[in-house]
Amino acid sequence: MVREIGFDEVFDSQATFRALLDSMSRPGKICQVPLRPYRSPPNGFCPPALTILKTLCDHRVSFSLGAANETTEWIRYLEMNLAAPFQPIEKADYVLFDGAGFDPGFAHLNRGSLEFPEKSATALICVNRLLEEQAETDGPVCGLVLAGPGVKGQARLSAEGFDPGYITGRQRTIRYFPMGVDLFLVDSNGKVAGIPRTSTVEIG
Amino acid sequence: MSLKDLLGGPDFRYNFAFLDEGAKREVRRALLKAVALPGHQVPFASPELPIARGWGTGGLQVTMSLIGPDDVLKIIDQGCDGSVNAVNLRKLLVATTGVRTTFDSREATLMQSRHRLPEIPMTEGQIAVLQVPLPEPLRLVEPSEVETRRMHAEGDYARMWVSLYEDVVQNGSVSLSWGYPCRVNDTYIMSPSPIPRWDLHMLHDSEHLTLLGAGREKRVYAVPPHTSVRPLEFDDIPFTVENFSGMACARCGSTDTFLDEIYDEKTGQPSRVCSDSGYCDLVTQGMIRARQAARA
Amino acid sequence: MGYVAVQGGITAIENSQKLNRYLRLRGTSSPLSVAQIMEQMGPLVDRVMSEGGLYSPFHAALALKQASGDPLEASFLVRAFRSTLRRMTDSLPVRTDQMRILRRISSAFKTIPGGQLLGSTSDYEQRILDFSLAEETEDVQEEAVREFEESARSPTQDAAPLAPQDFVKVVDILRAQGLVAPPPATEQRPAMDITQESVEFPLGRSGRLQMLARAETGGVLALAYSSMRGYGSVHPTIGELRVGRVQVRIPHPFRAGETVTLGSIVVTEVEIVASVQRPEGEEKPTFSLGYGACFGHNEVKAISMAVLDRAMKSPSPHAPAEDQEFVLLHTDGIESSGFCSHFKLPHYVTFQADLDRLRDIRRNDE
Numbered sequence: 086m087v088r089e090i091g092f093d094e095v096f097d098s099q100a101t102f103r104a105l106l107d108s109m110s111r112p113g114k115i116c117q118v119p120l121r122p123y124r125s126p127p128n129g130f131c132p133p134a135l136t137i138l139k140t141l142c143d144h145r146v147s148f149s150l151g152a153a154n155e156t157t158e159w160i161r162y163l164e165m166n167l168a169a170p171f172q173p174i175e176k177a178d179y180v181l182f183d184g185a186g187f188d189p190g191f192a193h194l195n196r197g198s199l200e201f202p203e204k205s206a207t208a209l210i211c212v213n214r215l216l217e218e219q220a221e222t223d224g225p226v227c228g229l230v231l232a233g234p235g236v237k238g239q240a241r242l243s244a245e246g247f248d249p250g251y252i253t254g255r256q257r258t259i260r261y262f263p264m265g266v267d268l269f270l271v272d273s274n275g276k277v278a279g280i281p282r283t284s285t286v287e288i289g
Numbered sequence: 290m291s292l293k294d295l296l297g298g299p300d301f302r303y304n305f306a307f308l309d310e311g312a313k314r315e316v317r318r319a320l321l322k323a324v325a326l327p328g329h330q331v332p333f334a335s336p337e338l339p340i341a342r343g344w345g346t347g348g349l350q351v352t353m354s355l356i357g358p359d360d361v362l363k364i365i366d367q368g369c370d371g372s373v374n375a376v377n378l379r380k381l382l383v384a385t386t387g388v389r390t391t392f393d394s395r396e397a398t399l400m401q402s403r404h405r406l407p408e409i410p411m412t413e414g415q416i417a418v419l420q421v422p423l424p425e426p427l428r429l430v431e432p433s434e435v436e437t438r439r440m441h442a443e444g445d446y447a448r449m450w451v452s453l454y455e456d457v458v459q460n461g462s463v464s465l466s467w468g469y470p471c472r473v474n475d476t477y478i479m480s481p482s483p484i485p486r487w488d489l490h491m492l493h494d495s496e497h498l499t500l501l502g503a504g505r506e507k508r509v510y511a512v513p514p515h516t517s518v519r520p521l522e523f524d525d526i527p528f529t530v531e532n533f534s535g536m537a538c539a540r541c542g543s544t545d546t547f548l549d550e551i552y553d554e555k556t557g558q559p560s561r562v563c564s565d566s567g568y569c570d571l572v573t574q575g576m577i578r579a580r581q582a583a584r585a
Numbered sequence: 586m587g588y589v590a591v592q593g594g595i596t597a598i599e600n601s602q603k604l605n606r607y608l609r610l611r612g613t614s615s616p617l618s619v620a621q622i623m624e625q626m627g628p629l630v631d632r633v634m635s636e637g638g639l640y641s642p643f644h645a646a647l648a649l650k651q652a653s654g655d656p657l658e659a660s661f662l663v664r665a666f667r668s669t670l671r672r673m674t675d676s677l678p679v680r681t682d683q684m685r686i687l688r689r690i691s692s693a694f695k696t697i698p699g700g701q702l703l704g705s706t707s708d709y710e711q712r713i714l715d716f717s718l719a720e721e722t723e724d725v726q727e728e729a730v731r732e733f734e735e736s737a738r739s740p741t742q743d744a745a746p747l748a749p750q751d752f753v754k755v756v757d758i759l760r761a762q763g764l765v766a767p768p769p770a771t772e773q774r775p776a777m778d779i780t781q782e783s784v785e786f787p788l789g790r791s792g793r794l795q796m797l798a799r800a801e802t803g804g805v806l807a808l809a810y811s812s813m814r815g816y817g818s819v820h821p822t823i824g825e826l827r828v829g830r831v832q833v834r835i836p837h838p839f840r841a842g843e844t845v846t847l848g849s850i851v852v853t854e855v856e857i858v859a860s861v862q863r864p865e866g867e868e869k870p871t872f873s874l875g876y877g878a879c880f881g882h883n884e885v886k887a888i889s890m891a892v893l894d895r896a897m898k899s900p901s902p903h904a905p906a907e908d909q910e911f912v913l914l915h916t917d918g919i920e921s922s923g924f925c926s927h928f929k930l931p932h933y934v935t936f937q938a939d940l941d942r943l944r945d946i947r948r949n950d951e
Contacts, residue, residue: 342923461949
C-alpha cells in the first residue's frame with residue numbers, strides 16, 4: 086500500500102479532464118484517459134478509476150465506495166492517494182462502484198437540491214469493457230441507446246460487465262430535474278463514457 | 290518548495306497555465322457539473338488573477354483549466370485577435386503554457402472570446418470559451434441573488450416575460466440588443482454572454498461545446514453540443530437579428546457577416562468592416578471564398 | 586489587419602508601461618525605497634495589506650511603489666500575488682485577548698479593567714498643515730528619535746508594554762451580566778474560506794466578516810455611514826477598540842497537541858454595542874453586538890466593519906446597509922474597480938447591437 090507516484094499532477098490531470106469533459110458533453114462518445122502504471126492498487130481495483138479520481142479529488146471534496154469494495158484496504162488506498170476524506174455514500178461527492186452488480190447504495194447518492202443541483206454526487210462505475218457500437222464480445226454485454234443534450238439524434242454504446250440495474254436505478258435519481266446524479270463508466274483500458282442526468286437512456 | 294518560492298522573487302516560477310492545480314481542479318469539477326446542467330450557473334471560488342476583474346478572468350480561468358500543451362489557441366475581443374485586451378490575455382497564456390496560437394478560427398482547438406462567436410461555424414474538435422460580465426439574465430428584473438436563485442430553481446420566469454412584454458408595448462419590439470436571454474434545453478433561462486443577436490443561433494444545436502466563465506461574479510456555465518438554445522420570444526413577435534441589409538464589408542465584400550460601423554481616422558467617412566477580423570483576413574488574402582459577397 | 590493590429594496592440598501596451606515608469610522616475614528626487622514606504626507610510630501599507638488580504642508589509646510597500654501610491658492598484662497587486670502562494674495550513678484562531686496592546690479605548694465606560702491607552706492616534710491632533718515637514722532632514726530625524734527614546738520610561742520598538750497582558754474584554758463584562766446575547770446557534774458553523782469555496786447567500790458570519798475584512802475602506806465607510814446617519818440606524822457605542830500585536834500559531838505538523846508560533850501581526854479590533862434586541866427564545870432583551878477586525882492599524886475600517894456586521898444581522902432588513910448582498914457584493918475594491926474600469930474596453934460590437942435596436946425602434950415609431 087503506497088502513495089502512487091506515476092501520475093503527473095499537471096499534465097495527466099489535464100489530459101484526463103479533457104477526456105472527462107468530452108465524454109460528459111457527448112454522451113455515447115468513448116474517450117481515453119492516460120494509462121498510468123500504478124504500483125499497488127488493491128486486488129480488483131481498476132487503475133484508470135484512480136487516474137480519474139486523482140484528477141478530480143482533493144481535500145475539498147469527499148469520496149465513497151459501493152458496498153462491494155467498501156473495505157479498509159480500498160478506503161485507505163484512496164485516502165492516501167486522493168488526500169480527500171472518505172464519507173458515507175449519501176454524503177460523498179465522488180463514489181466508485183463495481184459495474185458488475187448493481188449496488189443498492191446507488192439509490193442513496195446525493196442528488197443535490199433545486200437551488201444547488203450541482204452539489205450532487207458523481208458516480209464512477211467500473212466495467213470490463215466499453216465499446217462504441219454493439220460489438221462481438223465474450224461476456225454479457227449491456228447495450229445503451231442515448232439521446233438528449235450532447236447527442237445528435239441517438240448514440241449507442243455497449244458495456245461489458247455492466248449491470249443494467251444501474252440504468253433503472255438511475256431513472257429514480259433523475260426523476261426531479263434539475264436534481265440528479267451524473268455518471269462516468271470506465272474500463273481497465275482507460276476508456277471512459279459520460280452519462281449526464283439530462284440524457285435519456287434506454288437499454289437495447 | 291522553499292521559503293524563497295513562497296516569498297516570490299526573480300526566480301519565482303508560475304505553474305503551467307498559471308493557475309495552481311487546486312484552483313484548476315475546482316474549476317474542472319464545476320465545469321463537469323455545468324455540462325450536466327445546461328444553462329445552469331455553477332458557483333466557483335474564482336481567486337484573483339493578475340488580470341483585473343471584469344477583464345476576462347472567468348473565461349481565463351476556464352481556459353487555464355482546459356488548456357494542454359497540444360492545444361491551438363485563438364483569443365478574440367469584439368471578434369478581433371488584435372484587440373489590446375485579447376493581445377494581453379494571449380500574452381499571459383502563451384507565457385505560461387507555450388502553446389501555439391492562431392488567428393484562423395478553423396485551426397483553433399480552444400477559442401476564448403469576448404462578445405462574439407466566429408463566422409465560420411465551430412466543429413466537434415473545438416471548444417468555445419466565452420467571457421461573461423453578468424451571468425444572471427434575471428438581473429434584468431431582480432437584483433437579489435437569493436431571489437434569482439429561487440426563480441431558477443422553481444422555473445418561475447413569469448417576471449422576465451412580463452418585462453419583455455412591457456418592452457414591446459413601450460418600444461414596438463423587444464429592445465434588448467446583446468446578451469439576449471435564451472431558454473436552454475427547454476429548462477434554464479441563460480445569458481449567452483454579451484454576444485449580438487446575430488450570433489445566438491451559433492449556440493443552438495452546435496457541433497462544438499460552449500463554456501462560459503464569469504470571474505468577478507464567480508460562476509461558470511455550459512451549453513453542450515446538440516442542445517437547444519432558443520431566444521425568448523412571443524409567438525406573434527419573432528426574434529430578429531441586427532439589420533445589415535444593403536451593407537457590405539469594405540475590405541472583403543462579405544454581405545452576410547456582422548459588420549462594425551467605423552469612422553475613418555483621417556476623413557471621418559463612415560464605412561463597414563467585418564467584426565470577425567480572422568474571417569475577413571482569410572477572404573481578403575484569398576484563402577477562402579466569402580460565403581456571400583457584394584460584386585467587386 | 587491581423588498581423589499589423591496585433592503588433593500595434595503589443596507595442597502600445599509596452600510603450601504605456603515604459604511611460605508609466607518614466608513618469609514615476611523622471612523627477613529630481615531619488616527613487617523611493619521600499620523601506621521608506623514601509624516605515625513612513627504605515628497606515629497606507631496597512632490599508633493595502635488589509636485590502637490585499639495578505640499580511641506582509643514588504644509586499645504591500647513594494648506594491649505601493651509599483652503602483653505609484655494608488656491604493657486600489659496596490660491592493661490588486663497584493664491580492665493577485667497572494668493567490669499564487671501555496672496554502673500550507675490554517676492557523677489556530679488568533680487570541681486578541683492576549684494582544685500586546687499598542688492602543689486601547691472604550692467609549693462605553695470611563696474606566697475599564699486594564700485601563701485605556703491612547704497610543705498612537707491622530708484623533709486629537711489639530712489638522713493644521715505642518716510646513717516644517719517640507720524640510721525634514723536626517724539630522725532632524727535622528728534628534729526626534731533620540732529625544733523620544735530618552736524621554737519614554739521604558740523605550741521599546743513599539744513604545745508599548747513588553748509582555749502581553751490578560752485583561753477582561755469590555756464585552757465580556759457585559760456578557761457576564763447577561764446584557765449581551767451569545768451568538769445564535771445558526772451562526773455556530775465551522776469557519777469557511779472565501780478564497781477557496783464559493784460564496785452563497787445568505788452567507789454565514791464567518792464568510793461575511795472575511796469579506797468585510799478585505800473590503801475597500803472607502804466602500805465600507807460609506808455604507809456604515811449611511812447606517813449611522815439614518816438609513817437603518819445603527820447607533821453604536823464602541824465597547825472596545827484595540828490595536829496591537831497578536832501571535833499567529835499553527836498546530837505542530839507532526840507533534841499532536843503542540844503548536845508552533847510563526848510570529849506576530851498587528852491588527853485592529855472593534856466591538857460595538859448597539860441597540861436593544863429581543864433574541865429568539867430569550868425572555869430578556871439584550872444589547873446587540875457588532876464586530877470588526879482587520880490587518881494593520883485601520884480604525885475607520887474596523888469600526889465600519891463592526892457597524893455593518895450589526896446592520897446585516899437585522900431581523901428585517903430594509904436599508905441598503907442591512908442587505909447582505911448589497912453590502913458584501915459591492916465593497917470589494919478589486920472587483921468594483923475592475924468592473925468599473927472594464928467599461929474602458931472596446932464595446933463596439935455590443936454598441937453596434939444597441940445602435941441597431943435604437944434605429945429599429947425609431948423606425949417603429951414612424
